Amino acid sequence: MRFRPHILVFLAPAVLVYSALMVVPLFATLGLSLEDRTGGFAGLANFRTLFGDPRWAASFWNALGNNLWFFVVHMLVQNPIGIALAALLSQPGLRGAAVYRTAIFIPTILSFVIVGFVWKLILSPIWGVAPSMLDAIGLKSLFQPWLGREGTALTTLALVSVWQFVGIPMMLIYAALLSIPDEVLEAAEVDGLTPWAMFWKIRLPLIWPAIGIISVLTFVGNFNAFDLIYVSQGALAGPNFATDILGTFLFRTFFGFQLQQGDPTMGATIAAVMFGIILAGVCVYLFAIQTRLRRYQF
Template sequence: MANTERPTHRRPIRWYILVFLAPATLIYTIFAIYPILESLRLSLFQANENGATFEGLANYARLIQEPYWAEQFWNAFKNNVLLFLMHMLIQNPIALALAALLSVPTLKGAAVYRTILFLPTLLSVVVVGFIWQLILSPLWGVTPAFMNFLGVGSFFKPWLGLESSALVTVTLISIWQYVGIPLMLFYAALLNVPEETIEAARIDGLNGWWIFWKVKLPLILPSLGLVGILTYIGNFTASFDLIYSIQGGLAGPDYSTDVMGTFLFRTFFGFQAQLGDVYMGATVASALFFIILIGVALYLFGVQRRLQRYES
């Protein structure tokens, strides 16, 4: 009864917020947060005769100190960083350039180009891997014949099989497939640049080239940042599919295309004669999680906050 005598100006609890949040929270907890916590927990254990015992950070120490693990870990990490840099320096500039071209209002058939450029993104990774393996095959591929036709046949190499070129080749295939995603993000951002601003710039005497650099680009900077961070995350997580389907779990030749994903796969599940080790696998997975976490944190606190959003 005491309740009724309290002042009534307090807002009632808005239960519907909880109701709306519940499904997403529940699903996210079960399928994302719980597995991450569980693999963090597993990474602190080691298998022995009596199942597993708690070993603290011993697995992490092994991962960066024991030559067998450290060599693979740093190699995979290095390849991931290279993959990221190549995507940033090749994929995203291409996507930006194409988006800039597509957003030119006088361009005819923009919808057709847009569709064609986005099409590979819709293909299954396995299909893409298989097609490119065939195209580049020294035995059955069209590339050697095509290069002969152009008179540059002597430059043909089995690129996917050479240590020096395998990673670059896989990266280019990945770029071919995924250039559509940053393209669409840039394109959408460019379309949002208000017409009046561009008009004003034109009256001030800027041509198309300078309008792009001085007006449009600063306005879509937040999208650049977003694409950058998506590229970063994608390189550590999505790179596995393509490399596994093209080069297999051993990420050959001589681990030159090994990334964190394939390294994790081999460690966790084992590969042929090598048996899987759930605990070391969880350690690799957790290391991967921290790498992504650090990258995203640096972006959020270092870059995102400084980005200014221009409102029209």
């Protein structure tokens, strides 16, 4: 095979930018996690401190547990809703489907600052519109300061994130559904399958690879989450760290906050653990799940 040097010319800018912004900082962070505050080599001492020291371990496991719950809410709410919306909008002859798709997808392009601030205003018990809206339909007694309660703040923010990003799985599944040949669906109609049975027996098995990709993207995105929590609840992720996730825990540790002095080495250690969790999750998907998914070629 003849070597084509022009390929390197086209790839070089992307490789250089990606290396400068992603690869080099990644290895620098991993290296920093193995150092002590004086710059000397500490080995795994920082990791032993993070997992074994009660002062660090309590905050870390609380943040990790909140992160897992944040991810579970997205998996159980966002992705099923996205699949259902895609199935509805892909029905032939549906009027206004393009308008619905656009309206659902628009929140995904909004800034986290806008989304967090607007929903904080909506759910405010003092000047928010949620109490008045529930009062208008006679359900004001159901309103609670959801963002101010330890038991509901994280779930509320997870649902706000679901509202913002449900358009992404919807569009990916919608594209996967459109790629199914009409001949397959017509054959199912000839066999007498109802639309519901056709979805479960024909369409759903054919879009499993797309669902797998959405699941791993959801996993990576949620374990990198930071913006919405920070905008809505601040760096302390209140109330009483009930919404603290690994991203906010990393921010406070690395840069410091208020009277807390920043600790770059421990912050890099938390970042390294986050990288390990994400890498492990992606590897499980690639080698244990994706290889078992049957792909159909048309």
